[in-house]
Amino acid sequence: MTRQSVAKAHEKIQELAWEPLYHEPVSQYGTDYTFQKAKKKDPLKQVLRSYFPMQEEKDHRVYGAADGAIRGNMFRQVQERWLEWQKLFLSIIPLPEISAARAMPLLFRTVPNPELHNGQAIQMIDEVRHSTIQQNLKRLYMNNYIDPAGFNSSLRNFQNDYCGTIGRQFAEGFITGDAITAASIYLTIVAETAFTNTLFVAMPAEAAANGDYLLPTVFHSVQSDESRHISNGYATLLMALADEGNHQLLARDLRYAWWNNHRVVDAAIGTFIEYGTKDRRKDRESYAEMWRRWIYDDYYRSYLVPLEKYGLEIPHDLIEEAWNQIWNKGYVHEVAQFFATGWLANYWRIDPMTEKDFEWFEYKYPGWYDRYGKWWENYARLSHPNGHHPIVAEDVDYQYPHRCWTCMVPCLVREDMVMAEVDGQVRTYCHEACRWTDVEAFRPTYQGRETPNMGQLIGHREWETLYHGWNWADVVSDMGYVRDDGKTMVAQPHLDLGDQKKMWTLDHLRRMPPVQSPNVLLNEMSPEEREAFHANYVRGGPAGRPAPADA
Amino acid sequence: MTTAEAAPEATERSVPKPVFTDAEAGAKEFPDSKARRFNYFTPSKRKQSHYEDVTVEVQPDPRHYLAQGWLYGFSDGRGGYPLDWTVLKAWGGDRPEPERYPGSGGKGYDWPAHGWHEFRDPNEEWELTLYRYGANVVRQINQNVEIARQAKAFEQWNPNWVRFVERNVGAWMHVEHGLGLYLFANANRRAPTNMHNNAISVNSMHKIRFAQDLALYNLTLSEEIEGFDGKAHVDTWNEDPAWQGVRRVAEQLTAIDDWCEAIFAANVVFEPLVGELFRSHLVQHAAPGNGDFVTPTVVGAGEYDYAQRDLRYTKAMFQLLVDDKEFAQHNRQHLSAWLSTWVPRCLGAARELQPLWSQPDAKPPRFEEALDRAKSRFSGIVTELDLDVPKELNQ
Numbered sequence: 001m002t003r004q005s006v007a008k009a010h011e012k013i014q015e016l017a018w019e020p021l022y023h024e025p026v027s028q029y030g031t032d033y034t035f036q037k038a039k040k041k042d043p044l045k046q047v048l049r050s051y052f053p054m055q056e057e058k059d060h061r062v063y064g065a066a067d068g069a070i071r072g073n074m075f076r077q078v079q080e081r082w083l084e085w086q087k088l089f090l091s092i093i094p095l096p097e098i099s100a101a102r103a104m105p106l107l108f109r110t111v112p113n114p115e116l117h118n119g120q121a122i123q124m125i126d127e128v129r130h131s132t133i134q135q136n137l138k139r140l141y142m143n144n145y146i147d148p149a150g151f152n153s154s155l156r157n158f159q160n161d162y163c164g165t166i167g168r169q170f171a172e173g174f175i176t177g178d179a180i181t182a183a184s185i186y187l188t189i190v191a192e193t194a195f196t197n198t199l200f201v202a203m204p205a206e207a208a209a210n211g212d213y214l215l216p217t218v219f220h221s222v223q224s225d226e227s228r229h230i231s232n233g234y235a236t237l238l239m240a241l242a243d244e245g246n247h248q249l250l251a252r253d254l255r256y257a258w259w260n261n262h263r264v265v266d267a268a269i270g271t272f273i274e275y276g277t278k279d280r281r282k283d284r285e286s287y288a289e290m291w292r293r294w295i296y297d298d299y300y301r302s303y304l305v306p307l308e309k310y311g312l313e314i315p316h317d318l319i320e321e322a323w324n325q326i327w328n329k330g331y332v333h334e335v336a337q338f339f340a341t342g343w344l345a346n347y348w349r350i351d352p353m354t355e356k357d358f359e360w361f362e363y364k365y366p367g368w369y370d371r372y373g374k375w376w377e378n379y380a381r382l383s384h385p386n387g388h389h390p391i392v393a394e395d396v397d398y399q400y401p402h403r404c405w406t407c408m409v410p411c412l413v414r415e416d417m418v419m420a421e422v423d424g425q426v427r428t429y430c431h432e433a434c435r436w437t438d439v440e441a442f443r444p445t446y447q448g449r450e451t452p453n454m455g456q457l458i459g460h461r462e463w464e465t466l467y468h469g470w471n472w473a474d475v476v477s478d479m480g481y482v483r484d485d486g487k488t489m490v491a492q493p494h495l496d497l498g499d500q501k502k503m504w505t506l507d508h509l510r511r512m513p514p515v516q517s518p519n520v521l522l523n524e525m526s527p528e529e530r531e532a533f534h535a536n537y538v539r540g541g542p543a544g545r546p547a548p549a550d551a
Numbered sequence: 552m553t554t555a556e557a558a559p560e561a562t563e564r565s566v567p568k569p570v571f572t573d574a575e576a577g578a579k580e581f582p583d584s585k586a587r588r589f590n591y592f593t594p595s596k597r598k599q600s601h602y603e604d605v606t607v608e609v610q611p612d613p614r615h616y617l618a619q620g621w622l623y624g625f626s627d628g629r630g631g632y633p634l635d636w637t638v639l640k641a642w643g644g645d646r647p648e649p650e651r652y653p654g655s656g657g658k659g660y661d662w663p664a665h666g667w668h669e670f671r672d673p674n675e676e677w678e679l680t681l682y683r684y685g686a687n688v689v690r691q692i693n694q695n696v697e698i699a700r701q702a703k704a705f706e707q708w709n710p711n712w713v714r715f716v717e718r719n720v721g722a723w724m725h726v727e728h729g730l731g732l733y734l735f736a737n738a739n740r741r742a743p744t745n746m747h748n749n750a751i752s753v754n755s756m757h758k759i760r761f762a763q764d765l766a767l768y769n770l771t772l773s774e775e776i777e778g779f780d781g782k783a784h785v786d787t788w789n790e791d792p793a794w795q796g797v798r799r800v801a802e803q804l805t806a807i808d809d810w811c812e813a814i815f816a817a818n819v820v821f822e823p824l825v826g827e828l829f830r831s832h833l834v835q836h837a838a839p840g841n842g843d844f845v846t847p848t849v850v851g852a853g854e855y856d857y858a859q860r861d862l863r864y865t866k867a868m869f870q871l872l873v874d875d876k877e878f879a880q881h882n883r884q885h886l887s888a889w890l891s892t893w894v895p896r897c898l899g900a901a902r903e904l905q906p907l908w909s910q911p912d913a914k915p916p917r918f919e920e921a922l923d924r925a926k927s928r929f930s931g932i933v934t935e936l937d938l939d940v941p942k943e944l945n946q
Contacts, residue, residue: 012770013763015785016728021795023802025733028741030626048760049693049767052685059682075575083574094609098745101752105737118759121736125756128749129678135605136679142587146574149583155608156591159616160657168611172623175740176630182623209567279567408622444626456628459620460651466618468653478656479618483582490583498579520653 010045017114027109029179030453033246035239037112043231044119051122055129058221062133065217066140074213075144080351080495082210083141085276087150087348089268090138091158092167093199094131096191097222099171100229101127103187106179111236119232126225137218147497149483149490150347157347157490160479162463163339166408169264173257177442177455180240181253188233190257193303195265196226197294202287203269209279241310248449251313256441258315259433262322263407266291270332271339275353280360288326288365296323318433325413325431330542333365333372334412337543340379340493341398344390344472344509345463347481349492352380371543383494384502390472391493393512398544402518402537403462404430406437414541419522419534426523426530468517473509482506591616592662595671602675607668610745613648615664618657620648632743634667637811638885641666642877666875667743672750672864681753685760688852692764696771699845705775707842711912713776714783716846717769719907720834721784722794724765726801726826727853731758733805734813741810750864751814757861761853768849796903797825800896811872815886816893818865819936822857823929824897825904830854832921833907840913866936873937883938890933890941898946901925 069075104120104127111117142151150157158164174187200223204216240246270287285293296319304314325331343350353361353376361368378396382388392400401410402417405427411417416431420439429435440446442457460466467475476482481490487505496502525533539547576587588599592607610632611617621630634644643665651657663669674680699705708716735755739748773781787794804821807813830850838846872882901922908918915921930940 009767009770012781013766015782016724016762016766018725018729018788020802020805021789022799023806025802025805026737026808028737028808047767048685048756048763049689052682052689052760055678055682056686059679063679073575076571076573077569078574079570079572080574095611098609098748102740102748105740108733108737117732121732121755121759124736124739124752125681128752129682131609132605132677132679132749135609136601136677139589139601139604142589144576146576146578147581147584148576148587152583152586152588152590154589154591155611156616159608159611160618162619165619165622169622172621172630176621176623176625178626211569211572278570281565281567283565284567453626455626456624457622458624458628458630459622461619461622463619465653466651466655466657470654470656474656478658484586485582488582497581497584500581503581517653 006045006047006050009047009049010042013047013118014042014115017117025109029106029110031110031179031181032451032453033110033178033180033240033249034243035110035112036243038239038242041235042115042119043235044122044228046119046122046228048122058224062217062221066137066214069214070140070144074211075146077211078145079210079212079278080146080349081278082207082212082276083145084147084150084348084350084495085272086138086141086215087154088163088167088346089203089272090134090141090151091154091347092164092170092268094134094138095158095168096171096174097127097130097134099174100187100192101125101131103174103183106175106183107236110179111184111239113239116232116235119228119235123229123232126229130222130225133218133222137214140214147349153347153480153490156480161346162342162408163268163346165463166264167268169260169407173260178249178253178451178453180236181249181256181454184233184236184240185250185253186257186260188229189237190254190261191265192226193230193233194258194295194299195261196223197298198265198269198273198287198290200226202290202294203273206273206277206279209284210277237307237312238310241307241312244311247311247313248447249451251315252441252446254313255315255318255433256437259318259322259431260407260437262318262325263404263409263430263434266322266326266331267335267409270326271336274332274361275336275340275350280356282360282363286364287332291326292323321431321433329413329416330365330368330371331413333361333368334542334544335409337372337375337398338401338410338412341392341400341544343491343493344392344476344489344504345479345481345491347490349495351495352376352383352493354380375543379493384496385504385508389512390504390509397546399537399540399546400518401544402428402522403464404428404434405461406430406434406457408461408463411537412541412544414544415538417534417537419530426519428519428522462517462519464515464517465520467515468520470515471510472512472515473506475515476506476509592668595669600675602677602680603671605677606672606745606749608745610743610748612664612668612743613659614643614646615659615662615668617659618651620651632741634743636741637809639811639872639882640875640878641669641872642875644878666871666877667747670744670746670868670871672746673867674750674753674860674864676750676753676864681756685756688760688856689764692768692849692852695845695848696768700771700775704845705772708776709841709912711910712838712841712843713779715837715841715907715910716772716843717780717783718787718791719794719910720765720846720850721769722787722791722797723829724762724769724784725788726797727758727765728762729801729805730817731755731762734807734817737805738810738813747868750868754818754861754864757853757856761856764849764852768846793904793906796900797829800825800900803896812885812889814865815869815889818857818861819869819932820890820893820929821897822862823932824894824925825901826857827854827928828901828921828925829904829907832924833904833915836921837911837913837915840915841911862932866932869936886936886938887941890938891943894941894943895946898944
């Protein structure tokens with residue numbers, strides 16, 4: 001930087017913007033929000049003359065650490081339990097990052113403030129940075145970690161795996177539908193401002209505790225950009241709040257974005273942090289404790305609540321309900337149990353929990369053992385092939401769940417499951433808030449108001465539907481989760497490499513009963529049968545237990 | 552008598568303990584233990600490049616692996632990156648998405664599913680390269696301007712040249728800024744693969760950086776040259792008749808809906824016929840004679856962005872479409888039509904700039920000569936792409 005101060009330089013680059021005289025730029029994305037042209041300062045105050053060297057310096061640190069990790073044999077100290085979950089996480093996260101880059105143009109024409117566009121363009125290239133630096137981290141893991149399977153097939157597997165599909169909402173929600181709903185409220189106001197705290201701050205701390213200091217190096221570098229993006233969102237939000245006609249839409253979008261982020265991010269990151277760690281010190285924070293600090297206190301109480309006086313209707317009920325799900329209803333534990341139930345449909349290995357893990361869970365979440373302990377003991381018992389099926393096809397007091405049509409995480413807190421007939425199909429939802437999202441929010445009218453720009457939930461949202469009636473061995477082959485001997489599965493319910501007798505192969509799956517789609521079966525029922533099924537389902541749980549037989 | 556006080560009990564800090572796990576590559580042999588290549592795409596050359604590893608297949612495709620399809624759509628129900636956001640086509644693009652239904656399985660077409668996925672950015676841009684490049688450019692520009700300032704180099708400028716730089720070099724920043732944001736950054740949402748969209752994003756940042764380089768250079772000149780009007784560029788851009796043709800066509804470029812047409816019109820037509828005409832054939836040639844060795848280094852950085860990097864990926868991108876095994880003829884027709892549309896517009900803008908050639912005291916080569924060279928450069932690009940030079944070039 002020369003003698004010119006950043007503030008002076010930033011003021012100068014405001015002279016670059018101009019109003020069109022002859023032709024308006026193309027308008028390709030719609031919104032139901034209205035904005036008045038207003039002088040809103042670019043909160044980033046970023047000038048590329050200082051930005052590029054700053055990012056280059058950050059790169060030097062990241063790549064220096066990467067080099068050091070390899071020379072220092074970091075992988076001799078990395079916990080496999082942890083790295084295996086990175087096969088899922090690092091297959092998901094580059095797409096949300098690059099989608100955030102793609103989302104920025106949605107705001108150019110809809111938010112009439114050229115000064116903000118400068119910040120949005122810088123966010124765009126930041127996101128290109130994040131996506132490729134994360135791909136590079138995955139590549140390094142693939143090259144240096146003991147088991148490259150699952151890293152080497154990462155992006156194919158992410159795209160056809162049900163867990164990847166759940167995670168994909170965290171990307172597609174940014175780039176389609178109403179431009180403000182997607183690129184501002186869902187992306188910057190909720191995903192980046194609230195949930196990157198657990199993604200990029202809490203999770204790296206856990207990585208370090210498991211011998212992996214590269215993930216913190218990369219993700220803290222990423223997070224240092226996120227703080228600028230949060231300012232982008234805040235500036236747009238204040239502009240939206242200035243028009244009272246937007247308040248109803250803001251209330252809708254905050255409810256949807258908050259709940260969907262909670263369902264998706266807490267499911268994944270909660271599982272990684274609680275079930276992917278070997279660090280069982282009693283004074284290390286649990287995910288619930290981190291959530292309370294990072295999201296409830298830092299985001300909800302410090303960021304959102306002060307906006308109430310400007311007319312922002314905050315979904316207090318859903319924020320308390322998210323906490324209720326995590327603390328009282330075992331949301332993260334239910335999800336981890338489901339991931340482990342379906343280990344064979346994934347592309348990473350899931351380590352059984354041990355006595356030491358049980359003790360920690362019981363200490364952090366009193367009552368955990370009574371709910372989940374027995375099931376995890378069964379998981380360990382069934383982890384090596386020995387004439388039995390994978391746990392999903394064994395009798396371990398677990399009822400395979402229905403999927404939530406909206407968030408696509410299964411309806412694991414059984415008592416909350418609701419159903420609705422939509423567009424000629426009976427759908428199940430994990431919670432009333434997810435039913436509302438599909439049935440009421442993502443529609444062309446909302447509370448009597450025309451919302452022609454609102455997006456739609458599309459796609460084949462229940463994974464099991466695609467494989468209804470298939471043999472499990474064919475399912476795993478079709479998805480490509482097979483190692484280079486042509487029969488050993490990528491996924492394993494244990495970490496014991498090197499002894500082929502302990503490895504599950506396609507041959508073991510051939511004997512299993514076929515996959516059944518819960519949604520296909522549900523739609524084959526008569527209305528009365530469905531009502532009875534629903535009444536029974538909501539009496540099930542916790543820990544996936546079927547409803548007790550009537551006395 | 553002394554009493555030994557009991558030493559306070561040492562409390563061990565609670566920290567995670569290092570554990571030897573032996574989880575490094577090669578520690579054991581088992582199926583896949585040596586499979587250390589991304590196996591979901593075919594590299595364009597014999598070996599996968601680092602660029603490909605961090606870029607290819609990040610943006611999914613329902614024709615390929617995306618078994619459950621796009622999950623969120625616009626209000627018309629369309630999600631992702633529709634192929635018909637451009638009229639150009641790549642082989643396989645007309646094949647319908649694989650049908651998925653109860654019991655269908657999840658497989659799509661084999662890699663690469665369709666021709667769009669064959670594009671690779673010859674600059675191999677990803678984060679490491681783009682920051683390294685950007686940081687080098689801004690460092691060099693800073694150094695050039697700073698040493699010129701220390702050497703009092705701006706005192707050598709004659710008054711007419713000062714006016715020329717404050718008005719005309721200043722006005723060009725608006726072109727770069729407008730196209731960088733509203734054409735290139737905008738187009739990064741539109742293309743069907745990550746390879747396209749990342750290359751377009753980097754192009755966008757080149758332009759935005761160059762716009763800022765010019766603005767901050769303008770700020771330095773305001774501080775260093777007495778009487779330098781740092782706001783004159785705004786009036787020039789808004790009112791000078793010589794600039795209204797450039798402004799009209801720049802605005803028209805941002806109004807293009809088809810992302811391929813936007814990139815093609817900007818990088819294949821506008822840049823050689825207007826951009827290089829102004830930057831290389833006017834500013835770069837006129838500056839030395841007017842005692843200015845600094846402006847060419849600032850403008851030269853932007854020129855290099857275009858000539859050596861942005862044009863390079865653009866040619867690779869359209870070459871594939873021109874040579875497409877299924878849609879070459881279809882694409883050629885559209886590209887020719889775009890040439891016929893945009894060449895007259897850009898030539899019109901170029902000619903309106905002509906009065907600028909007579910403004911400096913030390914004159915650059917004549918406008919017609921410069922335009923001939925720009926036309927020749929344009930013809931070379933079009934010919935390299937195996938397209939016909941449009942007859943409109945002779946207007």
